[in-house]
Amino acid sequence: MNLVYKHEKSLFLISAVISALIWLLLLVGTFGILLVYLLLGYVVFLFAHSAFIAYLKGTGVKITPEQYPDLHQALVQSCKRVGVTDVPDAYLLRTDFFNALATRFLGRHFIVLFTDVLDALADRPQAVNFYIGHELGHIHRNHLGWKSFLFPAAILPLLGPALRRAEEYTCDRYGVACCDSAADVQAALGAIAAGDSRWQSMNTDAYLQQVAETRGFWMSFNELTGDYPWLTKRMATSLAMMERKDITLPRRHALAWLLALFVPRTGLGGGAGGLVLILMLVAILGVVAAIAIPQYQEYTKSAQYHQIYQQTWSMTAEVTAYMNEHQQWPYAMTDLGYDSEPVINENPYYSVMLYDAGMIAVEVNTDVLGEGQYLIYTPDYSGDEIVWTCSGQNLAEKLLPENCR
Incomplete structure (x- = not known):
């Protein structure tokens, strides 16, 4: 049987x-x-x-x-x-x-x-x-x-x-x-x-x-x-x-x-068993909303900043070439042949400006206080070679590209 x-x-x-x-x-x-x-x-x-x-x-x-x-x-x-x-x-x-x-x-x-x-x-x-x-x-x-x-x-x-x-x-x-x-x-x-x-x-x-x-x-x-x-x-x-x-x-x-x-x-006509199931579902959805969604937002931001890094890091080579040719740092992005200062890109959004001693500041976002969040490319001119380093300003380290941490 x-x-x-x-x-x-x-x-x-x-x-x-x-x-x-x-x-x-x-x-x-x-x-x-x-x-x-x-x-x-x-x-x-x-x-x-x-x-x-x-x-x-x-x-x-x-x-x-x-x-x-x-x-x-x-x-x-x-x-x-x-x-x-x-x-x-x-x-x-x-x-x-x-x-x-x-x-x-x-x-x-x-x-x-x-x-x-x-x-x-x-x-x-x-x-x-x-x-x-x-x-x-x-x-x-x-x-x-x-x-x-x-x-x-x-x-x-x-x-x-x-x-x-x-x-x-x-x-x-x-x-x-x-x-x-x-x-x-x-x-x-x-x-x-x-x-x-x-x-x-x-x-x-x-x-x-x-x-x-x-x-x-x-x-x-x-x-x-x-x-x-x-x-x-x-x-x-x-x-x-x-x-x-x-x-x-x-x-x-x-x-x-x-x-x-x-x-x-919901179980048993909405009785105690059904109430437990509903509460468990709400709890799980709450965990997802409280943890998974912020984590996903951080992941997308990190991926976006990595993309910006890939698109802007080549500017360090342009500054190096300008320095080697003119024996001085460029004063603005227009010195490198760009149409305006700052150089603005819409998708993904970033804004690039040059500062003293060849430092490149790439603004990628603004925080809740309205302060800019940047990827900073800093040259170190030692002898005949220029070595560049990347760092972040007002950005959590876990959001930075790997080469900037």
């Missing part, structure tokens, strides 16, 4: 390639400083997540051979069925959520079963295996481990939500693999749909007929921009897998695909 949903691997590969390129561009664009921010972000996340793990260990009931042996046996057997060799720690927790979750802290995996689920399925305890298997799917497929690396692609329209939905379909398949009957799968998903008591009287056939309604524009649009497939589809595909049947789901509305292309993924 293939437990991986048909589209997950291809969506993962596309997301991994895109994320790798984006991370590389960000690291290069911020000259590696992004690593510092990522490290700080990880430390903040570690402390925040530790609060939940500490609460879980201090409040929840750990499932062991001595504590709820039936659940522990179900966990061990489910791990064997889906190939998870390292049995994760499992806890029972009282919350207002009707579901289960898997999480990871410092390399250790945890599964949390909520008491409402167990209470609802008290008459059909084997259905709990679906929840256990689903969370084992996240662990076995390492969805938690890849989450941070895939973040850049995860916020992209269509692609990010599509990968998340594919992961959910995969984990549902793991849940099915841990169940012994279609009735267990029906009970597990029916309890999510109809509640802790009404699920027992739910008409599954009528519920599955609602799948046809998902083809409409609004249903399609909200699914394409969401992290989870509609529960009706999840039940239909899970039951089909249990019964070894092929299933064809309704095609989504064409206009919904087009509009969803402009909606980035």
